[in-house]
Amino acid sequence: PVQTYDLFAPTTEAERHARYARMRAEPGLCRIAPFGAYAAARYDDVRTLQKDAQRFSSEALATTAEPPWLGPNPVARSLVTRDPPRHTQLRALLSRAFGPTGMARLEAQVRHEAQTLAEAAVHQREVDLVDAFSFVLPRNIIGRMLGLEPSTFTGFKRWSVNMGLITSALPAQHQDIRDTVKEMEDYLGDVIAARRRQPGEDMVSDLLRAEVEGQRLTDAEVLSFLFLLLPAGMETTAQLIGNAAILLARFPEHLEQARADRAHIPRFLEEVLRYEPPAQFAFRVATSDVELSGTPIPAGSLVMGLVGSANRDERVFEQPDAFLPGRDKASQHLSFGHGIHFCLGAQLARLEARLALEALVPRIRALRLRSQDIEWLPGLTIHGPRTLPVELIPA
Ligand code: HEM
Structure with a gap:
């Protein structure tokens, strides 16, 4: 019999990982209360879900992005919910803008932004690190990358929160989410029209110029992509930087090591990604009657890949619950996905997080959490601190 687990009941972090461990020990897949999706908790099964687009569809x-109360939502037609062959074509057109050239163009900007924010945060000494640093850095970077007007950046937080709520929204939230989709359509539609008239050195212009084998992106395709990119570029990277700060506070020896040798920072961050993945799970839909780890899954079933569990699978990682930067197989975590949907922004996210810590670490002697109880974001989808009151002790 397939065991059912309630993943959404509030728990402590330790209980959540104990539950994942029990799920990994089950003979096959589990099911999730209350909505009955199948759930894969073991590393191999999660990786299969992520990469086997033939049996497990994203499209x-x-x-789920267009519930009846909402109506058309451009993000429903974005890259992440497409299957081959359309996914392959779109990805080829979009990935140009994320290649090494694009990243090199950004590096100086990210470093400058990170230095400015770190300087101001350390100067204040007691800050909410989310407000002062970990959220605003990726927000400002994605905003600049797309060539958006800085005075409009303050509205992006509400948009990204609302876009993340769609699948679990309460009726009282429906109107604000409908407004958000309309506002984003108007705002991003204007940006696209302006770049059509007058292209520049920004990503929207790059996307409009992109051409592969005689194919180009339509304005509607660029709009769908921007609907995906704006929240994706802010929320997850913010959580990576926030989680990194928490782990620097909990393991001050790594702050010491990073201060002594900044080559420690990428090693440290890779382990933060494994240990506290910002995106805790990904969904797929079975395209036919399939089997995973011996569990039969009927066609059309929703299947959930628990990345937060896969990254702690004892079959792959020794002492999975220990935080050990530089460990064996460190980079085999599934936090950026795997296969054809592997995160397009992974290079950018790593660059931002590295430059964030390179800016913060040399400026501080210690990072103290002002409360040992972290206020985590609600829900399970995105894992990271909602607020992070800290004291930064200047170097
Ligand atoms: C896809 C995680 C940052 C853009 C994904 C996927 C994951 C992920 C797990 C795969 C989803 C699936 O298989 O269904 C993360 C994490 C990040 C991060 C943990 C930060 C630490 C970014 C950034 C951007 C971005 C900064 C862009 C600016 C995308 C896009 C896709 C994607 C466009 C869709 C790729 C496709 O479907 O082919 N991300 N992401 N991500 N990510 Fe990220």
Whole structure:
């Protein structure tokens, strides 16, 4: 019999990982209360879900972005909810803008932004690190990358929160989410029209110029991509930087090591990604009757890949619950996905997080959490601190 687990009941972090461990020990897949999705908790099963687009569709998930109370939502037609062959074509057109050239163009900007924010945060000494640093850095970077007007950046937080709520929204939240989709459509539509008239050195212009084998992106395709990119570029990277700060506070020896040798920073961050993945799970839909780890899954079933569990699978990682930067197989975590949907922004996210710590670490002697109880974001999808009151002790 397939065991059912309630993943959404509030728990402590330790209980959540104990539950994942029990799920990994089950003979096959589990099911999730209250909505009955199948759930894969073991590393191999999660990786299969992420990479086997033939048996496990992303495109079939598009409808979840357009519930009846919402109506058309451009993000439903974005890259992440497409299957091959359309996914392959779109990805080829979009990935140009994320290549090494694009990243090199950004590096100086990210470093400058990180230095400015770190300087101001350390000067204040007691700050909410989310407000002062970990959220505003990726927000400002994605905003500049797309060539958006800095005075409009303050509205992006609400948009990204609302876009993240769609699948679990309460009726009282529906109107604000409908407004958000409309506002984003108007705002991003204007940006696209302006870049069509007058292209520049920004990513929207790059996307409009992109051409592969005689194919180009339509304005609607660029709009869908921007709907995906704006929240994706802010929320997850903010959580990576926030989680890194928490772990620097909890393991001050790594702050010491990073201060002595900044080559320690990328090693440290890779382990933060494994240990506290910002995106805790990904969904797929079975395209036919399939089997995973011996569990039969009927066609059309929703299947959930628990990345937060896969990254702690004892079959792959020794002492999985220990935080050990530089460990064996460190980079085999599934936090950026795997296969054709592997995160397009992974290079950018690593660059931002590295430059964030390179800016912060040399300026501080210690990072103290002002409360040992972290206020985590609600829900399970995105894992990271909602607020992070800290004291930064200047070097
Ligand atoms: C896809 C995680 C940062 C853009 C994904 C996927 C994951 C992920 C797990 C795969 C989803 C799936 O398989 O269904 C993360 C994490 C980040 C991060 C943990 C930060 C630490 C970014 C950034 C951007 C970005 C900064 C862009 C600026 C995308 C896009 C896709 C994607 C466009 C879709 C790729 C495709 O479907 O082919 N991300 N992401 N991500 N990510 Fe990220």
